[in-house]
Amino acid sequence: MRLGPLLILLIFTASMAAFAIATATPAPKYRVASGSMAPTLLGPHYHQHCQSCQAESVLDGGNLPELTTCPNCGFQANVVDTSQIHRGSELVWEPITLDELRRWDIVLLQNPDDANDWQVKRVAFLPGESPRIEAGELYRGTRLIRKSPQEREAVKQLVYDQSYESPEYPRFLSQRATSSGWNVRRGSIGFAPISHQPDSDDDWLIYHHQRCLPPPSPIGNDAPPLDSYAYNHNVSRELFPANDLWLEWTFGHWMADRLILKMPQGDDFTTITIDSQARTVTAHSWRQTVELPLDVDSLEKRTIRAGRCDGQWFVEISDPGKQRFFPLGAAVEPIGSEPFALKIEGGQAVLRETKIFRDIVWLGAPRSELDWSLGRELTEHEIFVLGDNVPISADSRGKLGAVDARKSLRGKVLRVLAD
Numbered sequence: 001m002r003l004g005p006l007l008i009l010l011i012f013t014a015s016m017a018a019f020a021i022a023t024a025t026p027a028p029k030y031r032v033a034s035g036s037m038a039p040t041l042l043g044p045h046y047h048q049h050c051q052s053c054q055a056e057s058v059l060d061g062g063n064l065p066e067l068t069t070c071p072n073c074g075f076q077a078n079v080v081d082t083s084q085i086h087r088g089s090e091l092v093w094e095p096i097t098l099d100e101l102r103r104w105d106i107v108l109l110q111n112p113d114d115a116n117d118w119q120v121k122r123v124a125f126l127p128g129e130s131p132r133i134e135a136g137e138l139y140r141g142t143r144l145i146r147k148s149p150q151e152r153e154a155v156k157q158l159v160y161d162q163s164y165e166s167p168e169y170p171r172f173l174s175q176r177a178t179s180s181g182w183n184v185r186r187g188s189i190g191f192a193p194i195s196h197q198p199d200s201d202d203d204w205l206i207y208h209h210q211r212c213l214p215p216p217s218p219i220g221n222d223a224p225p226l227d228s229y230a231y232n233h234n235v236s237r238e239l240f241p242a243n244d245l246w247l248e249w250t251f252g253h254w255m256a257d258r259l260i261l262k263m264p265q266g267d268d269f270t271t272i273t274i275d276s277q278a279r280t281v282t283a284h285s286w287r288q289t290v291e292l293p294l295d296v297d298s299l300e301k302r303t304i305r306a307g308r309c310d311g312q313w314f315v316e317i318s319d320p321g322k323q324r325f326f327p328l329g330a331a332v333e334p335i336g337s338e339p340f341a342l343k344i345e346g347g348q349a350v351l352r353e354t355k356i357f358r359d360i361v362w363l364g365a366p367r368s369e370l371d372w373s374l375g376r377e378l379t380e381h382e383i384f385v386l387g388d389n390v391p392i393s394a395d396s397r398g399k400l401g402a403v404d405a406r407k408s409l410r411g412k413v414l415r416v417l418a419d
Contacts, residue, residue: 029417030108030118032088035060036387036394037106037120038231040155041416043088045231051078055164061085063234071230073166074212074219091120093411101126101383101405104151106413109385109403120413121385121395122155131374131384131396136227136240136361137311146310149325155360155388159225159245160209162354163187169220172354175204175341188252189351191344204262204341207247207356222337227361229389237367237391243335244359246307246314249351254300257346261306263313264341265333272306272315272328274299277346283313283328290329299349307340309359363390365397372397381406 035043044061048068052075059068064085069076093108101107103123111117124138125131132139139145147155160171165186172189174180182205183190189205208222214233226239247261258275270285276299282291296302296317305316313328342351364372374396378384382402387393396402403409 030091030093030120030413032091032120034088035231036389036392037122038229038389039157040122040388041089041091041106041120041413042086042231045086045088046080046082046084047086048078048080048230050075050164053164053166055161057230059233060231065233068233069212069214069230071212071228072161072164073169074210075166076215076219090417092414092417094414095410096412098127098381098383098405098409101409101412103145104147104154107383107385108410108413109408110410112404112407118410119400121387121393123383124386124396125378125384127378127380127382129384130377131402132372133362133364133397134371136243136363136369138362144311146312149316149323152309152359156357157229157360158355159242159358160356162189169210171208171210172205173208175202175206181344187352187354189249189342189354190253190349191256192348204343206338207340207342209337209339209356224334224336225339225358227358227363227391229391231389232392235392238369240361240363240369241334242358242361243331244307244309244311244361245335245339246305246309246357247340247354248303248305248357249354250303251299251301251349252352253348253350254298255347256344256349258344259299259304259349260343260345262341262343263307263339264336265331268333270313270331272313274304274306274315274317281315281326281328283315285329288329292326292328295324360388360390362386363397367391374402378402383409 032041032043039058046059046061046064048057048059050070053073055070055072057071064080064082066080068078068080101123103126105123107123109119130141137144163186172184174182179194181191181193181203209225210220211223225242225245227242228239257277258273261272263270268286273282276297279294280291281294303318308331311331313331315326317324364370381404383405384396384402386395
């Protein structure tokens with residue numbers, strides 16, 4: 001038996017396979033150069049660790065001042081170490097065609113007239129739609145665009161993390177001056193009824209919103225939430241109301257009947273009740289009552305999100321096995337400096353990892369609240385893109401305009417690589 005030719009063939013095949021592996025084209029990568037998609041994607045940036053509350057935040061790495069402000073507690077004297085500037089986010093992406101695109105996808109665009117000019121943006125409108133922005137919301141013509149829970153979570157902006165609450169300026173305070181069942185500590189909010197106080201109708205825990213802005217803004221004053229971005233420390237602009245706001249927490253302990261969330265709005269208020277005894281979720285306001293069935297009898301170890309987004313009230317109850325979403329009717333009135341009040345009835349509960357989030361306030365033009373419209377439908381080849389960092393993003397609202405996907409669309413972002 002002659003083994004020579006066979007051996008030569010095997011060596012040749014193995015060599016070609018090794019060559020193919022060694023020369024295989026790696027997944028395309030892109031490093032973000034600006035902050036137009038912050039805080040989702042970061043350009044050159046600085047990690048700030050607050051010297052007062054220990055919360056971490058991310059700032060634009062350009063033109064850093066000597067002292068910065070914490071967006072969580074408002075401390076205005078955090079010392080900056082300019083030697084610790086990090087490079088922009090490194091992205092992995094893959095080519096994609098127009099018919100594969102979905103709203104909210106993050107895409108890479110290349111200037112057809114300049115091969116070195118790339119941008120990363122989020123798809124806001126698709127072919128055939130008429131882009132319009134009104135009161136901070138996106139519309140397809142006259143129809144408000146509402147995000148799914150997963151889409152909402154992808155673009156949410158952290159407003160406040162109770163795990164880093166400042167002892168000087170607490171946000172969650174009982175309505176009662178004395179004899180309250182609430183016990184608030186960093187990262188933990190507990191309630192146990194007071195035995196000699198059978199009437200707990202007024203034992204509400206109220207969230208007081210405070211704006212954490214650089215000097216000369218005051219610290220510790222209650223005020224309605226605005227669309228501020230800690231990342232944009234070096235941008236001076238008018239701030240606008242952020243009315244799409246929600247709470248998130250996990251029940252570390254639940255031995256109660258119901259939780260009531262009250263949201264004052266002007267002279268009225270909306271209440272959302274999660275009743276684990278009656279197994280219902282209810283929203284009630286002067287304009288409507290919505291009641292939906294609930295398929296759990298305990299809230300323990302479950303994560304709750306409740307508030308408003310895209311012009312509607314909602315509750316979301318999540319555990320590792322299931323996510324339950326309850327749309328609870330229209331929310332249109334502006335919110336004030338005390339946007340949430342909590343009450344527990346029928347027992348004890350402990351809330352952990354309590355946070356406040358807001359939706360992106362979409363502006364009609366950079367740094368302008370004016371309503372805006374493209375004035376026409378997108379063609380079958382066009383998309384309309386926006387940056388998450390709306391106040392500074394150069395996108396389809398301006399010179400970029402509607403994007404011809406045939407000429408500029410290069411790919412979809414898959415993930416961000418760790419530094």
